[in-house]
Amino acid sequence: MTKQQYDVTGIGNAIVDVLAHASDEFVQEKGLTKGAMTLVDAEQAEHLYAAMGPGTEISGGSAGNTMAGIASLGGRGAYIGKVKNDQLGDVFRHDIRAAGLTFDTVAAEEGAPTARCLILVTPDAQRTMCTFLGACTQLGPDDVHEDLVKASQVTYMEGYLWDPPEAKKAFLKAAEIAHANGRKVSLSLSDGFCVDRHRSEFRELVDHHVDILFANETEILSLYETTDFDSAVQQVRGKCEYVALTRSEKGSVILNGDDAHHVDIERVGKVVDTTGAGDLYAAGFLYGVTNGLSPLEAGKLGALCASEIISHMGARPDQSLKDLAKARGFAL
Amino acid sequence: MTKQQYDVTGIGNAIVDVLAHASDEFVQEKGLTKGAMTLVDAEQAEHLYAAMGPGTEISGGSAGNTMAGIASLGGRGAYIGKVKNDQLGDVFRHDIRAAGLTFDTVAAEEGAPTARCLILVTPDAQRTMCTFLGACTQLGPDDVHEDLVKASQVTYMEGYLWDPPEAKKAFLKAAEIAHANGRKVSLSLSDGFCVDRHRSEFRELVDHHVDILFANETEILSLYETTDFDSAVQQVRGKCEYVALTRSEKGSVILNGDDAHHVDIERVGKVVDTTGAGDLYAAGFLYGVTNGLSPLEAGKLGALCASEIISHMGARPDQSLKDLAKARGFAL
Numbered sequence: 001m002t003k004q005q006y007d008v009t010g011i012g013n014a015i016v017d018v019l020a021h022a023s024d025e026f027v028q029e030k031g032l033t034k035g036a037m038t039l040v041d042a043e044q045a046e047h048l049y050a051a052m053g054p055g056t057e058i059s060g061g062s063a064g065n066t067m068a069g070i071a072s073l074g075g076r077g078a079y080i081g082k083v084k085n086d087q088l089g090d091v092f093r094h095d096i097r098a099a100g101l102t103f104d105t106v107a108a109e110e111g112a113p114t115a116r117c118l119i120l121v122t123p124d125a126q127r128t129m130c131t132f133l134g135a136c137t138q139l140g141p142d143d144v145h146e147d148l149v150k151a152s153q154v155t156y157m158e159g160y161l162w163d164p165p166e167a168k169k170a171f172l173k174a175a176e177i178a179h180a181n182g183r184k185v186s187l188s189l190s191d192g193f194c195v196d197r198h199r200s201e202f203r204e205l206v207d208h209h210v211d212i213l214f215a216n217e218t219e220i221l222s223l224y225e226t227t228d229f230d231s232a233v234q235q236v237r238g239k240c241e242y243v244a245l246t247r248s249e250k251g252s253v254i255l256n257g258d259d260a261h262h263v264d265i266e267r268v269g270k271v272v273d274t275t276g277a278g279d280l281y282a283a284g285f286l287y288g289v290t291n292g293l294s295p296l297e298a299g300k301l302g303a304l305c306a307s308e309i310i311s312h313m314g315a316r317p318d319q320s321l322k323d324l325a326k327a328r329g330f331a332l
Numbered sequence: 333m334t335k336q337q338y339d340v341t342g343i344g345n346a347i348v349d350v351l352a353h354a355s356d357e358f359v360q361e362k363g364l365t366k367g368a369m370t371l372v373d374a375e376q377a378e379h380l381y382a383a384m385g386p387g388t389e390i391s392g393g394s395a396g397n398t399m400a401g402i403a404s405l406g407g408r409g410a411y412i413g414k415v416k417n418d419q420l421g422d423v424f425r426h427d428i429r430a431a432g433l434t435f436d437t438v439a440a441e442e443g444a445p446t447a448r449c450l451i452l453v454t455p456d457a458q459r460t461m462c463t464f465l466g467a468c469t470q471l472g473p474d475d476v477h478e479d480l481v482k483a484s485q486v487t488y489m490e491g492y493l494w495d496p497p498e499a500k501k502a503f504l505k506a507a508e509i510a511h512a513n514g515r516k517v518s519l520s521l522s523d524g525f526c527v528d529r530h531r532s533e534f535r536e537l538v539d540h541h542v543d544i545l546f547a548n549e550t551e552i553l554s555l556y557e558t559t560d561f562d563s564a565v566q567q568v569r570g571k572c573e574y575v576a577l578t579r580s581e582k583g584s585v586i587l588n589g590d591d592a593h594h595v596d597i598e599r600v601g602k603v604v605d606t607t608g609a610g611d612l613y614a615a616g617f618l619y620g621v622t623n624g625l626s627p628l629e630a631g632k633l634g635a636l637c638a639s640e641i642i643s644h645m646g647a648r649p650d651q652s653l654k655d656l657a658k659a660r661g662f663a664l
Contacts, residue, residue, distance in 0.1 A: 053431075314388065
């Protein structure tokens with residue numbers, strides 16, 4: 001086994017978020033599904049951007065957010081994702097490196113620009129996302145370096161990688177390398193509609209390739225085409241070493257062998273923007289299990305990280321999560 | 333006189349801000365003057381960006397911030413400033429138009445990229461700014477359209493326009509058109525070091541061209557090379573129709589003819605980032621005097637707008653200033 005250098009390597013769509021406040025009426029007028037992620041082409045993205053309010057640009061991408069959270073907790077991490085060699089690509093690269101992560105994926109020189117996600121934050125703090133995948137469609141297996149995956153306790157991947165055509169090959173290559181080297185593979189199901197698009201492949205992944213699974217209630221119900229949470233729990237139980245199911249204000253459930261641990265949400269003063277809640281829950285959980293916490297404590301750390309991210313606009317931490325966790329009594 | 337369409341047209345350096353938290357030690361290590369604006373070249377900007385933490389991109393530029401504030405109060409405004417035809421230029425253009433402002437300055441196709449300002453926010457909420465002027469150096473008198481200035485009650489310009497070589501010609505052309513059409517000219521002195529760089533020209537402007545002057549304490553002391561605020565007040569008194577002098581936590585003083593009005597600061601819960609405090613004070617004051625408020629009430633509106641901007645990261649309003657002002661009893 002290679003000497004371990006990283007707690008986690010994340011693979012994802014490298015995206016810059018453009019966040020703006022919007023009314024419920026605006027989301028409806030634009031025909032968007034509130035709370036979901038919709039894929040848009042360049043023209044649709046331009047049309048929506050022209051119509052939406054003044055924005056704030058913050059690096060995003062589901063796995064990118066998770067990795068930034070792990071770094072903020074003091075974890076060692078690397079990221080694989082594709083930007084273009086353009087201004088927003090520079091922003092993404094700067095931010096993920098400045099967070100303390102290794103990021104060496106070569107930028108695309110040709111083709112579509114760096115991906116962006118137009119995020120409409122409604123007054124209830126819910127976010128509705130429209131993603132233009134841009135340069136992400138150029139991520140492929142050549143971008144997965146064996147040494148990096150070998151050197152990581154966990155390789156974490158977002159289900160969104162199934163949307164661009166080549167990225168799933170990168171995912172499968174990484175999973176193969178990880179398991180050949182005694183490492184763990186983790187997957188987030190990302191979004192209910194994403195599960196709809198790729199259900200049979202995701203079931204195959206969960207059955208055979210994933211050691212640590214993250215899903216929210218909508219996603220796990222979609223995976224098993226049921227409306228009953230307990231039924232979904234019964235179906236996923238035992239499929240992976242850890243299954244962390246997040247349920248918004250109902251907290252989360254962690255399945256580990258025959259055990260099920262219930263974790264309450266962390267209460268925050270004011271919920272400003274729920275973008276990144278799931279990503280940061282994953283950050284806390286992954287940091288926890290790669291740094292000796294019990295599954296229950298790792299879940300609590302996930303809940304704490306999620307509570308920080310929803311207290312401000314954007315899905316990257318606005319303060320040191322390590323300091324926050326220490327202040328809340330975590331032994332990090 | 334042309335039929336008036338705009339309350340205010342603003343002319344300024346069109347800049348995208350890159351905000352990051354930083355320690356006092358970092359600001360010191362980089363040899364920066366805390367609280368001030370330093371001009372940097374492309375190489376210095378790149379070096380500092382590589383060293384600073386993860387950022388948030390928000391459209392900025394002093395006059396751009398002021399105009400966004402006026403629009404948020406319900407005012408009618410236009411903006412003149414130079415971006416390049418690149419991704420950050422698109423961001424700037426989108427944001428200022430989405431705020432409700434007219435912005436038709438043609439983007440530069442060649443030369444340096446859109447300007448950016450690297451802003452380090454220290455734990456005391458103070459901001460230290462490093463500006464790479466980029467495409468702003470291409471702003472010139474041809475960008476000032478006579479019809480726009482004629483159609484505006486006030487043309488507002490930032491002292492920072494004296495830094496790029498050609499922009500001052502745009503300023504002087506606009507001032508000439510404004511006065512030839514019975515309109516008012518307003519100037520912000522921008523920054524103490526900016527006053528140092530251009531003191532004699534700024535004195536000439538104040539003496540002969542400016543109807544509404546904005547300065548903070550450092551700037552007005554620098555203009556008259558004194559350490560005594562009362563002495564500076566005596567020297568500037570009567571030079572312009574209105575002089576609004578902001579003094580941080582000591583509030584502001586408005587001189588109007590023989591009258592001096594004192595305005596207290598608005599208290600906010602928590603000061604997060606002081607970027608844009610002066611810009612938004614100017615927004616409230618200019619909206620006030622172009623919409624029938626007394627100088628004292630206009631000053632109070634300025635203080636309220638400043639209090640909103642320092643309660644969050646970034647120098648563009650994060651909520652409707654009109655709603656905020658109405659809730660605080662302003663008759664808008």
